[in-house]
Amino acid sequence: xxxxxxxxxxxxxxxxxxxxxxxxxxxxxxxxxxxxxxxxxxxxxxxxxxxxxxxxxxxxxxxxxxxxxxxxxxxxxxxxxxxxxxxxxxxxxxxxxxxxxxxxxxxxxxxxxxxxxxxxxxxxxxxxxxxxxxxxxxxxxxxxxxxxxxxxxxxxxxxxxxxxxxxxxxxxxxxxxxxxxxxxxxxxxxxxxxxxxxxxxxxxxxxxxxxxxxxxxxxxxxxxxxxxxxxxxxxxxxxxxxxxxxxxxxxxxxxxxxxxxxxxxxxxxxxxxxxxxxxxxxxxxxxxxxxxxxxxxxxxxx
Amino acid sequence: xxxxxxxxxxxxxxxxxxxxxxxxxxxxxxxxxxxxxxxxxxxxxxxxxxxxxxxxxxxxxxxxxxxxxxxxxxxxxxxxxxxxxxxxxxxxxxxxxxxxxxxxxxxxxxxxxxxxxxxxxxxxxxxxxxxxxxxxxxxxxxxxxxxxxxxxxxxxxxxxxxxxxxxxxxxxxxxxxxxxxxxxxxxxxxxxxxxxxxxxxxxxxxxxxxxxxxxxxxxxxxxxxxxxxxxxxxxxxxxxxxxxxxxxxxxxxxxxxxxxxxxxxxxxxxxxxxxxxxxxxxxxxxxxxxxxxxxxxxxxxx
Numbered sequence: 001x002x003x004x005x006x007x008x009x010x011x012x013x014x015x016x017x018x019x020x021x022x023x024x025x026x027x028x029x030x031x032x033x034x035x036x037x038x039x040x041x042x043x044x045x046x047x048x049x050x051x052x053x054x055x056x057x058x059x060x061x062x063x064x065x066x067x068x069x070x071x072x073x074x075x076x077x078x079x080x081x082x083x084x085x086x087x088x089x090x091x092x093x094x095x096x097x098x099x100x101x102x103x104x105x106x107x108x109x110x111x112x113x114x115x116x117x118x119x120x121x122x123x124x125x126x127x128x129x130x131x132x133x134x135x136x137x138x139x140x141x142x143x144x145x146x147x148x149x150x151x152x153x154x155x156x157x158x159x160x161x162x163x164x165x166x167x168x169x170x171x172x173x174x175x176x177x178x179x180x181x182x183x184x185x186x187x188x189x190x191x192x193x194x195x196x197x198x199x200x201x202x203x204x205x206x207x208x209x210x211x212x213x214x215x216x217x218x219x220x221x222x223x224x225x226x227x228x229x230x231x232x233x234x235x236x237x238x239x240x241x242x243x244x245x246x247x248x249x250x251x252x253x254x255x256x257x258x259x260x261x262x263x264x265x266x267x268x269x270x271x272x273x274x275x276x277x278x279x280x281x282x283x284x285x286x287x288x289x290x291x292x293x294x295x296x297x298x299x300x301x302x
Numbered sequence: 303x304x305x306x307x308x309x310x311x312x313x314x315x316x317x318x319x320x321x322x323x324x325x326x327x328x329x330x331x332x333x334x335x336x337x338x339x340x341x342x343x344x345x346x347x348x349x350x351x352x353x354x355x356x357x358x359x360x361x362x363x364x365x366x367x368x369x370x371x372x373x374x375x376x377x378x379x380x381x382x383x384x385x386x387x388x389x390x391x392x393x394x395x396x397x398x399x400x401x402x403x404x405x406x407x408x409x410x411x412x413x414x415x416x417x418x419x420x421x422x423x424x425x426x427x428x429x430x431x432x433x434x435x436x437x438x439x440x441x442x443x444x445x446x447x448x449x450x451x452x453x454x455x456x457x458x459x460x461x462x463x464x465x466x467x468x469x470x471x472x473x474x475x476x477x478x479x480x481x482x483x484x485x486x487x488x489x490x491x492x493x494x495x496x497x498x499x500x501x502x503x504x505x506x507x508x509x510x511x512x513x514x515x516x517x518x519x520x521x522x523x524x525x526x527x528x529x530x531x532x533x534x535x536x537x538x539x540x541x542x543x544x545x546x547x548x549x550x551x552x553x554x555x556x557x558x559x560x561x562x563x564x565x566x567x568x569x570x571x572x573x574x575x576x577x578x579x580x581x582x583x584x585x586x587x588x589x590x591x592x593x594x595x596x597x598x599x600x601x602x603x604x
Contacts, residue, residue: 067563082563129454141528146450152431152530153564153574160561161524164466164482177561180466222463226443226528228454259462259479261369261384262455272455 006058008295009051009103010287013064013093014110015085015137018043019284020050022057026121026278026285030054039087040096048100059104061290063113063283064093066140070108070155078107106290112149112156113286114276115142118233120289122277129229132282133158134236135216139183143227159183163218166211186215188238204243213244217251220273224252224260235276242275249273308360310597311353311405312589315366315395316412317387317439320345321586322352324359328423328580328587332356341389342398350402361406363592365415365585366395368442372410372457380409408592414451414458415588416578417444420535422591424579431531434584435460436538437518441485445529461485465520468513488517490540506545515546519553522575526554526562537578544577551575 007030010021015037022031031054035046051060067083069076078094098105108116115124115132124130124144133141141158143150150156160181171194173180184190191199195208202208220232234248249269256265264272276282309332314321317339324333333356337348353362369385371378380396400407410418417426417434426432426446435443443460445452452458462483473496475482486492493501497510504510522534536550551571558567566574578584 129452143528145447145452145454148448150431150447150529152447153526153532153566154530154562156530157527157562160527162466162520162557164464177559178557218464222524223528224455225459225462226445226525227452228456228458230455255464255480257479260456260459264455 006056008288008291009054009057009060009101010284010291011047011051011060011062011097012110012113012283012287013037013062014283015065018047020047021284021288022051022054023285023288025288026281032284037085040091040093041087044093044096048097051097051101057103057291059106059291059294060097060101061106061108061113061287061292061294062094062097063108063110063287063290066109066111066155067157068093068107068109068155070151078105104291104294106287106292106294108149108286108290109140109142109155110283110286111140112142112151113290114235114282115144115233115286116149116289117278117282117284117286118235118276119144119147121285122282123233123274124231125277127230129227130231130233131223131227131229132233132235132276133219133223135187135234135238136236137188139187139219139236141223143229145227158219158223159187161219161222163215163222166214169211182215182219186212186219191238199238200241204241209241209244210247212238213247214251216244216248217255220248220252221255224256224265228260230264231271232273233276234273235280235282239275245270245273245275308358310590310593311356311359311362311403312586312593313349313353313362313364313399314412314415314585314589315339315364316585317367320349322349323586323590324353324356325587325590327590328583334586339387342393342395343389346395346398350399353399353403359405359593361408361593361596362399362403363408363410363415363589363594363596364396364399365410365412365589365592368411368413368457369459370395370409370411370457372453380407406593406596408589408594408596410451410588410592411442411444411457412585412588413442414444414453415592416537416584417446417535417588418451418591419580419584419586419588420537420578421446421449423587424584425535425576426533427579429532431529432533432535433525433529433531434535434537434578435521435525437489437536437540438538439490441489441521441538443525445531447529460521460525461489463521463524465517465524468516471513484517484521488514488521493540501540502543506543511543511546512549514540515549516553518546518550519557522550522554523557526558526567530562532566533573534575535578536575537582537584541577547572547575547577
């Protein structure tokens, strides 16, 4: 079979579930499966079996929960490094799957992959500069600039920026590393700890949503100042509360206060701060995009 | 004369002075001049005269104070846009010099150019990901990722991120747009307003320096989380106080608190947070680097 006609395999290795896809893009998904994230000795054989049963495919892309090692020159490239998840610390995720499946493998974090997925097929399609932020059990972000996912020393950890307190908010924050970093103040578990019930159970009129919008607007402000992106895509479970979008846009405009003089911010902020176009498939389709890049030899090469 | 053997012309168009250079790099500076920044009708003819008298050169690079228009597709590309500086609003800086000198012209902000200069010849040489921050009369930052200066919607405005208050600090901040953004709390004029004397007159033991280091460490934390760079270069007038570096490093390590598990941060933070290698020439030499890129047609092309 001609490589160019084979589909791609994608694995979104998430903290709660592993999603396997065989696809060419959002319009061509040929097979998929979900497995709850158990210990590696249980979960990885299921993943391998699924992909074995769906050959041939040209390459595999892995969108992994982190922190993980993205440096192709490192001896632990493709490992999950430090994680509180039982059994997953120092697991060679990329190597295990590459040995089992013997195809080219692309590898990145789940949120970088989601940014890439949205850039390839979704709300950031073709833009020279786009940021994707997920707000759920944690907060993370990835950026695609000039068609490349931003890496560096390790990978971005956008959820751990420090933001000012919204006046009157005395919740201490619950990030185990930083207390009141953005994630500690505004991820799902912070909302639950603050209000005593799960975020999705709070009605749209609950004051917790205004507070949440204020913190996410601070994040938008900082990402705009550091990266000057053309679009900020806000996804993840919390952002399924679509009523957050107008509140965040309004607050972000207030914070930027006319300083960044772009019509996109001053007049069309609904085109600047947007939901994902791929819904909950940004990460899985991002893995497919990683697989595609792996065959183009732009990815994961030392 | 063979183009490849001609030197380059560089203009650092700063808020207080314009610096003109004829050079090939830091080891080959053939001529230079400085003019105080007056109104355009006074300053630009001096600049043009200097360059006319130093022909031939292969190209000109302009490192401009901002905000300015960096979008080559825009009708106001190369203009200084909104500035409180008398006479400079909506001035076609690039066009004026290109028409007068008739050479290829590269154009970027002063701080982006400084980042490029440090990446080309200085403290960020050859790194795949480096951030340069200037702390002086304002705070600004530029990033070079994979050899490209980060642009996007406009250009980064890193000095306008919002950071939490250091406990006990009640100074309202003096950014005309945002009050207590980073620049409003930690640029030179904020130090002066807070302590009643110019920053450079405060002795190293003054508590203002610990406060300053705390705010700059918050900036380092946020830039590390958003960009994950291999190095953060801190320059500008305030950073001539070299005693700030160990304080900022210590505070940044405390803030990151072991979360970003790189030896560079955990063990060798003196290699992560560094002063510029080109001293006060980062911007001027960055303009030379912009000129070089303009001849390679990688820059300023629509």
